[in-house]
Amino acid sequence: MLLLCGCDITTTTTPTQPPVPIATLFPTAAQPAPVPANATPAPDTGWLAGRPGVEMRRIDVQQDGKSAPLVIVRVDPAAVHLRVAYAPDEPRSLRSWFSQSNPILAINGGFFTEEYRTTALLVSDGAPIGESYAGFGGMLAVAPDGSVSIRPLRDETYDPAEPLGQALQSFPMLIFPGNIPAEIEDNGERSRRSALALDQSGRLLIIAAPSAGWTLRGLAAWLSQSDMAIDRALNLDGGSSTGMYLKDGALEETIDSFGPLPTVLLVEGK
Template sequence: MHGPVQIPTLMPTVPASPTATVQEWQVLTTGIEFRRLDAPGSSVQVIRVDPTQVRFVVGYDPTAPRMLSAWAAQYSAVAAINGGFFNRAGEPVALLISNRQIIGQSYVEQGGMFAVDAEGRPHLWPLAEQPYDGTVFEQAIQGWPLLVRSDGTAAYTDEDGQRARRSAIALDDQGHVLLIVAPAASFSLAEWSQFLATADLELTIAVNLDGGSSSGLMAQSDHGNIRIDSFVPLPFALLVLPL
């Protein structure tokens, strides 16, 4: 799916739980940890990234979209997640920055923006509170809607009952970047927002990314790989590379 309207790929047999049970973090490789959260249908998968140990790249190629696994392989990424919504031409419906090249137009008074500055520091903020001012970041993606506010509460409460696979990007109170995917169609957007707000992840902000057939999460390690591939080719992806 390539716009804010979410379409379920599979209806769950049980409703989404408002809370999450969290397992222990497992170190996959330098700067990359993994955790599963119990959830209806299938456990939610979380990659926690130490931004001081890695670098972020937004891969973008609307003329030759590829599966998330292919994006990760091309860049030898230690982790990867799908990005925001895109149209049939493979262009972002909002704003994207790939290697300082700005593509598209920013969301206005909605959604959120993940950006990496020239020093490699990640930033994630709600665009309703801080509109994009034209700064040329090294890399950036935008998502919709905002899921978790800075006070830890759920930001999206418009319940439509449409459940789908979900993806999100978040920051925690230690400055880690969290890449989060629900690989089963277990959550409506409102349930996804509530789930992340109540999960034991110490989130200070979370923003939704494209879900449904676009959702994907990858991580590589000597101890086993995390592989939740997208169902469709993607024109862009957020990639985590070793320094």
């Protein structure tokens, strides 16, 4: 078996079969920051504006009577530049990626081996690396003109002849095109999660769940039923890999990964 670091999923060495959930390698429970006794967090901040085309929202969702917070950043692809960064020989925490790259936002990418090599295809600055998943999973694709898509690979296989500026593959799809929740067979484990989604207006939603409050199936169902008009969504490598750093004027978020990451998605200003 090929070990996938950072999340509760493994897959075979030939990436053509759906993954089988297993336990995570690292702790999945985030350490919450101290909260003053008189503080009452808002259950939903609504969309907070940064620069044009960048918004952030924090939502405290109740799952089985327990808090399961989500941090969601919504970006207009026409207003930013998306970049997949890959450094398997120099993996580092998301905090280090963010401080060294100085983007607007950074989030963890897809799955990787113990040797910090990607288990799927990615495209970084036009250069393809790795082998595409086949028949499962999905791909965030950024065309040379900056247009963005999220594609289920069971329906749209990767074409090496297609010019791509950036691309990132992961699994499973949480929501298929048309806001159809995926039929996910997970083991019911709650973990830190991260995901990407496109709404019906073509905006990219970058999602992090910093505490161990979500199953994959539960996250898919909640996103599908939310007020965010999501058309499709793709799970990223969650668990110990989950992280999000954001700094854009008054908008700020600091969720670090528990371990080093070889791949990140960066949102940069134009």
